[in-house]
Amino acid sequence: MLDKALIEKLATKYGEYHPSDIELTDDSQDKKDYEMSSIPGLKESDYKKVRTFVQSELRRLLKPEEQRDSRNRAVRSTLRTVVARALIACDIPLGQDAAEKLIEELGNDCLGYGPIEPFFYDREVTEIICNKDEIRVEKHGILELVEGVKFRDEQHIRDVLDRMLAPTGRSISPHTPWAYATLFDGSRLITQIPPLSPEGTMFTIRRFRDDMTIENLLARKSINQFVADFLKAAVIAKQNIIVSGGTGSGKTTMLNCIASFVPPKESIITIENPCELQLQHPFVRKMEARPPTNEGKGEITQAQCIAFALRMRPDRIIVGECREEETLAMLQAMNTGHPGSMSTIHADSAYECVDRLYTLVSQYSTIPNEAIYNLLKTIDFIVQVVRERNGRRRLEHIVEVNGVTKDEKTGNTTLKLNTIIEYSKEKDDFVWVAKGFKRKQILIEDGGWIIK
Structure with missing residues (x-):
């Protein structure tokens, strides 16, 4: 393909230039105005003309709130006209x-989220990862x-990103080139722009299915009855629970489902950044x-x-995820009259979960080691979840916290953990593995647990 700009530059320096002398190849003509596939x-040129006309008319005819409701029948009727x-x-x-x-x-381009709009109405889509050159979508745990x-x-x-951020009250700029936000359907948006992402705007959207109930976890064999x-x-017995797992392992989904067991008369306060939980609870x-x-304010x-x-x-406090100084505040809440509280944390096993909790508390406080472990022992159970290579998300194990122990040789303090239930590959099922169980009577008497 001939570079007309380069030829113009050279012609200016060395001689006359007549555009008519340059015959455009088919390839350059196609790039100039190709047919939209x-x-x-x-x-493409006609599409741009129509799009400009439509954008102008929609701004004139629709209220701002209507412009954000791309699936509204009246809005679609106006768009059609x-x-x-x-x-x-x-x-x-x-x-x-x-x-x-x-x-x-x-409709997607002027009112919705452009090329990713259809994925918001596909209930099987759980993640959308984008930059200007490609879009990847996760379905059934497989990203393609x-x-x-x-x-x-x-x-x-950028136009689509601004449209997503506008109703959330969050903003993004070169001075603050990142943002977290919760979208209209409860999805979590994390985005970066230059200079943080030097190759251009990118964002990741984590979508949370509204049908993730205990019944569906059972149907998907994520847990058993x-x-x-x-x-x-x-x-029900008000045990403090931490849901632990790696990226995309289903921590939030598991927490949603576990929290559905909270008795309806009890009060729950959720604390998140951004909001992701969709609790099936009346209070x-x-x-x-x-x-x-x-x-730097606010x-x-x-x-x-x-x-x-x-x-x-509150009867219960649920923190969406412990990442920073809220870890200490959460443990103190569990320890001062708010049993039955819950949270999630990023860790690949229950043992790593304890290490990470310890690190987060020590990082944001000057509490002595033993005092930190005395706080950590207020956790009753750690529920570990995992995502398999085939995309299946399931329980890995449930561990009971049995107080603090000190190694006589090293003098190191840690928590005593008792694995109660774990996944068996051979049986493709979840089995009881504990020889003893400290909280057995509490679950029977206060939680109504019936051993079958």
Whole structure:
């Protein structure tokens, strides 16, 4: 392909240049104005004309809240009318099928989330990972590249990102080139822009299925009925529970399901950053931490939210994830009259979970080692979850915390852990492995556990 800009530059320096002397190759012409593969019969230049017309008319005809509701019937009807007028005004003839595809694409482009819009209405999609050049989607635990679907350019992905962030109250700029947000359907958005991401805008959306109930965990063999009965008894008996697991292992889903066992008359306060939990419970109050503004003001930490919650008469406090100083506040809440509280943490085993909790508390406080472990022993159970290579998410083991122990040789203090239930590969099932069980009577008497 001939580079016209280069030829112009050289011609200016060395001689005359006549554009008519340069014959464009088919390849350069195609790049100048190609037919859109998703809409047969429509050139890119014509699409841009129609899109400009439609955007202008929609801004004039729709209220701001209507512009964010791309699936509303009245909004779609207005869109259909505006697109028809645009085709007439721009003198672009299209067949019925192509026109329908154009309406869908412009609806996603002008009102929705562009090329990723359809994935928000696919209940099987659990993760969307994007940059300007590619879109990857996770279904059934398998992450794959979506062929033939991408953003047009950097400006396009930024336009979609701004549209996602607008209703959340979060903002992003070169001064603060990252953001967390909760989208309209409860999905969690994490995004970065330059200079933090030097190759351009990128974001990850974690979607949470609204049908993730205990019944569905049973159907997917994430747990079995024996495990479900055990966890129900532990929750009703007000045991403090930490759900531990790696990235994408299903920690939030498991916590959602476990929390559904909380008796309906009890009060729950959830503390997250950002909000992800979708508890099936009638008495839930939510608090959401937030980062500082570009001026460094207005930050609200999860630790502050826990301090607020302690004065709001909750029966249970649920922290979405312990990552920083809120870890200490959470453990203190468990230790001072709020039994039955819950949280999640990123760790690959129950033993690593204890180490990580210890590290987080010591990092944000000057509490002596033994005092930290005395706080950690307020945890009753650690529920470890895992994601297999085939995408299946399931329970790995449940561990009981049996107090503090000290190694006589090294003098090191740690927690005594008692594995109660674990997954058996041979049986592809969950089996009881504990010889003894310290909290057995508590679960029977206070939790109504019936041993079968």
